[in-house]
Amino acid sequence: MQTQGVILLKICILDMPSYTYAVKAQRLLRARGFPCRIRRREKTSSEGCGFSVHVSGSCRGAEAVLSGYAVPYTVRDGGADDDKL
Amino acid sequence: MINFDNAATTFPKPIAVRRAAAEAIKSFGGNAGRGGHELAMRTSEALYSARETAADFFGAAPENTVFTLNCTHALNMAIQGVMSQGGHLIISSMEHNSAARPAAALAMKKQVSLSVAEVFPDSGRTLDSFRRLIRSDTKAVVCTIASNVTGQLLPYREIGQLCREKGICFIADGAQACGIYDIKLSQGINILCTAGHKGLYGITGTGLLLTDGAFPITPIIQGGTGSSSLSLFQPEMLPDSLESGTPNIIGAVTVGAGIGFISSYGMARLRSHEERLCRLFIEELESTEGITFYRDPAAEYAPIVSFNIEGCTSEQAAELLAERGFCLRAGYHCAALAHATIGTKGGTVRFAPSVFNTEEEVRKLVYNVKILKNLPNS
Numbered sequence: 492m493q494t495q496g497v498i499l500l501k502i503c504i505l506d507m508p509s510y511t512y513a514v515k516a517q518r519l520l521r522a523r524g525f526p527c528r529i530r531r532r533e534k535t536s537s538e539g540c541g542f543s544v545h546v547s548g549s550c551r552g553a554e555a556v557l558s559g560y561a562v563p564y565t566v567r568d569g570g571a572d573d574d575k576l
Numbered sequence: 577m578i579n580f581d582n583a584a585t586t587f588p589k590p591i592a593v594r595r596a597a598a599e600a601i602k603s604f605g606g607n608a609g610r611g612g613h614e615l616a617m618r619t620s621e622a623l624y625s626a627r628e629t630a631a632d633f634f635g636a637a638p639e640n641t642v643f644t645l646n647c648t649h650a651l652n653m654a655i656q657g658v659m660s661q662g663g664h665l666i667i668s669s670m671e672h673n674s675a676a677r678p679a680a681a682l683a684m685k686k687q688v689s690l691s692v693a694e695v696f697p698d699s700g701r702t703l704d705s706f707r708r709l710i711r712s713d714t715k716a717v718v719c720t721i722a723s724n725v726t727g728q729l730l731p732y733r734e735i736g737q738l739c740r741e742k743g744i745c746f747i748a749d750g751a752q753a754c755g756i757y758d759i760k761l762s763q764g765i766n767i768l769c770t771a772g773h774k775g776l777y778g779i780t781g782t783g784l785l786l787t788d789g790a791f792p793i794t795p796i797i798q799g800g801t802g803s804s805s806l807s808l809f810q811p812e813m814l815p816d817s818l819e820s821g822t823p824n825i826i827g828a829v830t831v832g833a834g835i836g837f838i839s840s841y842g843m844a845r846l847r848s849h850e851e852r853l854c855r856l857f858i859e860e861l862e863s864t865e866g867i868t869f870y871r872d873p874a875a876e877y878a879p880i881v882s883f884n885i886e887g888c889t890s891e892q893a894a895e896l897l898a899e900r901g902f903c904l905r906a907g908y909h910c911a912a913l914a915h916a917t918i919g920t921k922g923g924t925v926r927f928a929p930s931v932f933n934t935e936e937e938v939r940k941l942v943y944n945v946k947i948l949k950n951l952p953n954s
Contacts, residue, residue, distance in 0.1 A: 508813050509811070509813060510608065511816070537806065539805030541804075
């Protein structure tokens with residue numbers, strides 16, 4: 492179903508170890524032109540609740556930025572492709 | 577009422593800090609890092625912004641910047657956390673009880689062996705004191721950057737360098753220096769502990785622990801962090817490992833605003849103003865017989881002046897000045913070691929201006945100190 496005015500994008504979901512790292516990642520990525528936002532993890536992991544950074548596009552560019560700043564993250568397998576950024 | 581007790585906590589606070597506190601109460605009512613709804617997310621962003629501001633100010637990474645209740649809390653976490661596996665600990669003879677007591681408590685339990693490095697007016701001699709005490713099992717050195725009693729500046733950069741050469745953790749107490757001097761972790765400090773409510777102009781109930789991450793800090797408090805919730809064990813990742821429980825979010829926001837105030841006012845300008853007030857206070861009174869200042873020409877001082885009036889105990893002097901509308905702290909300033917070092921058995925009266933004090937206020941104080949000096953009982 493197509494919703495008027497909403498662009499459906501491929502997104503990359505990065506699970507973050509803490510909210511502090513989620514905000515750090517978001518600010519690093521936004522400063523480099525990656526549209527992204529922080530969302531509560533909808534599925535809890537084995538460690539419990541947490542936060543993810545949803546980045547528009549593929550993971551490759553975002554991962555390069557975060558790795559460059561030693562920001563820990565885990566790429567979510569099968570990231571949702573219906574997120575609205 | 578004129579406040580010259582800013583070494584205890586600064587008052588008044590800058591307008592920007594008061595506004596930030598009001599805005600935080602109004603808008604940041606969620607619990608940071610604990611939920612996904614708008615209120616929690618907005619609050620979390622505000623806390624992170626304050627964390628980032630503090631981190632930038634001291635040259636730390638935001639995730640290595642931990643909000644604490646006060647400097648004492650930060651020092652306890654640092655000292656107990658670094659020394660959790662035992663070893664030899666060195667503190668200076670000018671330490672506040674916030675460092676001396678946790679160190680002494682560990683030594684009493686025989687968890688660590690403790691040495692006290694004597695501080696001299698001459699920085700070279702002070703550095704030698706530390707150097708001579710270092711042993712093969714020395715794990716950490718704790719040293720205040722500026723004494724809370726006299727304002728004496730200790731050679732913290734040199735002590736940091738010495739620690740670095742020996743692979744020892746250097747824990748610096750910046751309670752009386754941060755916000756006045758440009759203190760950075762890169763100056764040889766592994767762990768910097770400071771108050772948020774003194775020179776950083778935040779509200780009370782705020783402090784900071786900043787680490788370069790080189791020495792692990794075992795948490796002394798465990799609990800909810802908003803992360804790794806299913807694990808019964810405390811996360812190892814900073815800042816969560818050292819920030820259990822709901823943080824003082826409003827306080828942290830005010831610390832961020834306070835740092836913003838310092839940056840916009842100019843730290844050098846702020847320091848110069850406070851130093852000028854201290855010089856004026858001393859110059860106006862040094863020719864008055866019976867006033868003793870605890871300053872040595874060989875030492876350098878932060879803008880704090882300790883003094884005594886002949887014929888009055890320090891407490892009597894402060895009380896008489898309080899009756900005339902002046903707030904100064906007397907006694908031992910929670911620093912038994914420092915008073916033993918400078919030989920003030922009856923304590924001192926401490927003059928500690930802030931950026932908001934004026935020369936006129938200092939002149940009024942000087943006038944009243946002279947009156948006290950000439951009272952029949954003094």
